[in-house]
Amino acid sequence: MRFLILVFDNLRRNIGRTVFTALATMVMVLVVTCVFSILTFLSNVTSEKAANLKAIVTERWQIPSQMPFSYATGLAEGGGYEADHVRIKPENSMTWSFYGGATDPDPKKRSNNTILFAFALQPRSLLEMMDGLDDLKGPERTQLEADVKKLQETRNGLIVGKDRMKNLGKKVGDRMTIYSFNYKGIDLEFEILGEFPVGRYDNAAAMNIDYLISAMDAYPQNNAGKTHPMANKSLNLVWLRMPDQPTFQQVSEQIMTNPAFKSPAAVKIETASSGIGTFLEAYRDMIWGMRWLLSPAILFTLSLVISNSISISVRERRLEFAVLKVLGFRPWQILMLVLCEALVIGTLAGVISAGGTFLLVNYVFGGLKFPIAFFPVFLISPQAWWWGAAIGAGTAFVGSIWPAWSARTVKVAEVFAKLA
Amino acid sequence: MSNGSANTPSVRVQGVHKSFRRGAEVIDVLNGLSLEVQRGEFIALKGPSGSGKTTLLNLIAGLDTPTEGEVWVEQDCISHMTEGQLASWRTRNIGFVFQFYNLLSVLTAYRNVELPLLLLPLSAAQRKLQVTTALDIVGLADRMDHRPGQLSGGQQQRVGVARAIVTDPALLVADEPTGALDAKSADEILDLLVELKTSMNKTIIMVTHDERAAGRADRIVELQKGQLVST
Numbered sequence: 001m002r003f004l005i006l007v008f009d010n011l012r013r014n015i016g017r018t019v020f021t022a023l024a025t026m027v028m029v030l031v032v033t034c035v036f037s038i039l040t041f042l043s044n045v046t047s048e049k050a051a052n053l054k055a056i057v058t059e060r061w062q063i064p065s066q067m068p069f070s071y072a073t074g075l076a077e078g079g080g081y082e083a084d085h086v087r088i089k090p091e092n093s094m095t096w097s098f099y100g101g102a103t104d105p106d107p108k109k110r111s112n113n114t115i116l117f118a119f120a121l122q123p124r125s126l127l128e129m130m131d132g133l134d135d136l137k138g139p140e141r142t143q144l145e146a147d148v149k150k151l152q153e154t155r156n157g158l159i160v161g162k163d164r165m166k167n168l169g170k171k172v173g174d175r176m177t178i179y180s181f182n183y184k185g186i187d188l189e190f191e192i193l194g195e196f197p198v199g200r201y202d203n204a205a206a207m208n209i210d211y212l213i214s215a216m217d218a219y220p221q222n223n224a225g226k227t228h229p230m231a232n233k234s235l236n237l238v239w240l241r242m243p244d245q246p247t248f249q250q251v252s253e254q255i256m257t258n259p260a261f262k263s264p265a266a267v268k269i270e271t272a273s274s275g276i277g278t279f280l281e282a283y284r285d286m287i288w289g290m291r292w293l294l295s296p297a298i299l300f301t302l303s304l305v306i307s308n309s310i311s312i313s314v315r316e317r318r319l320e321f322a323v324l325k326v327l328g329f330r331p332w333q334i335l336m337l338v339l340c341e342a343l344v345i346g347t348l349a350g351v352i353s354a355g356g357t358f359l360l361v362n363y364v365f366g367g368l369k370f371p372i373a374f375f376p377v378f379l380i381s382p383q384a385w386w387w388g389a390a391i392g393a394g395t396a397f398v399g400s401i402w403p404a405w406s407a408r409t410v411k412v413a414e415v416f417a418k419l420a
Numbered sequence: 421m422s423n424g425s426a427n428t429p430s431v432r433v434q435g436v437h438k439s440f441r442r443g444a445e446v447i448d449v450l451n452g453l454s455l456e457v458q459r460g461e462f463i464a465l466k467g468p469s470g471s472g473k474t475t476l477l478n479l480i481a482g483l484d485t486p487t488e489g490e491v492w493v494e495q496d497c498i499s500h501m502t503e504g505q506l507a508s509w510r511t512r513n514i515g516f517v518f519q520f521y522n523l524l525s526v527l528t529a530y531r532n533v534e535l536p537l538l539l540l541p542l543s544a545a546q547r548k549l550q551v552t553t554a555l556d557i558v559g560l561a562d563r564m565d566h567r568p569g570q571l572s573g574g575q576q577q578r579v580g581v582a583r584a585i586v587t588d589p590a591l592l593v594a595d596e597p598t599g600a601l602d603a604k605s606a607d608e609i610l611d612l613l614v615e616l617k618t619s620m621n622k623t624i625i626m627v628t629h630d631e632r633a634a635g636r637a638d639r640i641v642e643l644q645k646g647q648l649v650s651t
Contacts, residue, residue: 002534002538003538006527006538009524009526009527009531010526012526013525013526319522320522320524323518323522323524324535325483325507326481326483326510326516327510327511327516327535327536327539327583328507328508328510328511328512328536328539329507329539330503330504330507330508331503331504331507333539412478412483412484413475413478413483413484416474416478416483416595
């Protein structure tokens with residue numbers, strides 16, 4: 001205990017240097033924490049699960065995926081034949097159609113404050129299949145259930161994320177007309193029924209698919225009998241939940257071999273992680289750079305900063321170390337004294353920085369707005385608390401081992417001979 | 421207190437040589453020097469710069485090892501100990517008083533004096549007793565919570581003496597203990613050293629250029645070119 005107190009006393013020797021070293025550590029740990037959080041999240045979403053996995057069905061040969069809505073029912077049932085196949089059904093399903101537009105019909109006036117993109121889906125899917133919402137608990141779950149019930153009952157309803165709502169200048173209860181740009185001619189009036197829980201859907205919106213489908217069905221009546229150009233293209237994605245890999249393999253075969261899903265649009269099915277992985281291919285170099293260039297560079301720089309600070313301290317204190325040796329301190333005790341000083345700064349600064357980043361980013365800023373693919377925000381992982389300690393302690397150890405060894409090898413007679 | 425046979429010297433230096441290498445050059449600092457110091461004796465080491473007196477002091481204090489020869493302190497032959505063994509030995513057997521005090525500026529007088537005791541298996545209560553006793557002996561019990569920056573030169577040196585005696589070593593070595601002090605403070609320190617010799621039977625070896633300081637010793641040992649010239 002006294003040894004630790006001696007360590008803390010030595011850190012008070014030059015408060016300025018200690019504080020600046022700690023601040024530099026905190027800044028770099030903050031950056032690494034953010035980078036690790038993004039990489040961890042991407043790694044999680046792209047790693048194959050053995051159970052309770054989700055699969056995505058999309059159009060095979062085209063991006064964006066645009067399938068006829070008539071595929072929805074068959075795909076939701078696993079696409080199997082009645083005749084000679086044992087038909088395995090997925091546990092649950094969700095269809096996505098994307099409806100986008102703006103609150104102002106004039107294209108020149110489109111901006112972030114007027115645009116809305118909505119997931120058109122069965123409202124119950126929000127509670128049963130939507131990532132990040134299907135596992136909600138507590139008051140947030142209760143509120144979402146109430147909003148979903150309203151959306152089921154009110155076909156022209158919308159549930160909107162808080163940031164999107166703020167940008168549009170709207171609140172729950174307001175009405176607005178969206179002038180669509182991907183469903184031209186199908187401009188819809190909406191009533192905002194509720195708000196998504198704070199998090200990854202802050203900029204999203206969800207509408208009832210029945211509203212879009214009935215608008216599409218009514219289109220010919222007002223347009224000289226012509227069907228809407230998107231009539232056979234309104235289904236963008238189908239999500240299927242399956243209990244395990246064998247079920248996924250079976251359902252995959254059922255869908256891929258069913259001629260019903262070959263025309264007018266051929267489909268493909270892949271696990272969600274695989275699908276996301278494919279989508280992230282475009283960001284592969286950036287992700288590689290973050291993992292193997294940026295992070296190591298920051299860690300190396302941090303080690304150098306600490307090494308420099310501790311080296312200066314050791315050089316200033318050669319006489320003091322000689323005196324400690326005269327008093328009987330052994331070389332390894334001198335080494336431990338210096339190492340502990342570095343470890344205390346590094347670990348404390350690391351924990352404070354990573355923990356502070358976790359609290360600030362997740363609970364004050366609502367996540368890291370780092371636009372990779374379709375992920376609007378990234379949350380800092382709870383593992384950040386021990387990342388901070390590990391990064392701070394690890395870089396402190398690496399950075400201070402050489403100056404600590406130098407302190408250990410101070411020759412008493414030489415130090416006092418130089419003084420004489 | 422260290423008691424033993426009345427005729428056994430406290431310190432025996434036998435045929436000691438010490439050389440240093442400076443690049444390709446070998447410098448002989450001590451040349452076959454032999455010296456005995458009796459228990460409870462106060463000796464002053466004198467000599468011109470480069471005569472080897474500090475080197476001799478370092479050998480006796482276990483801060484260095486001779487190139488040849490042996491150094492005995494009480495029953496311990498310290499000339500063949502490893503660095504780690506010497507460190508451990510110094511804690512219990514040597515008290516060192518420096519010319520420039522060399523107190524740790526971030527620690528109070530109490531904690532500076534306590535430093536050597538941290539290396540011994542003592543309870544906090546035992547450490548407190550020994551520290552307060554040492555500070556009492558040097559007359560600074562009322563300054564134990566002051567940092568070195570808040571003490572005068574003489575007071576800092578007295579804290580240095582307290583640190584040197586806190587483990588009750590048999591041997592005190594002092595390298596120019598009055599070199600950085602004014603006359604009055606120097607006299608106080610010398611009085612203290614004499615008192616330690618008289619009342620606690622400490623053996624004291626002091627390097628000094630100061631004639632007045634040397635005059636307070638029982639014996640003056642003069643070195644020149646690494647050899648004793650008079651004693």
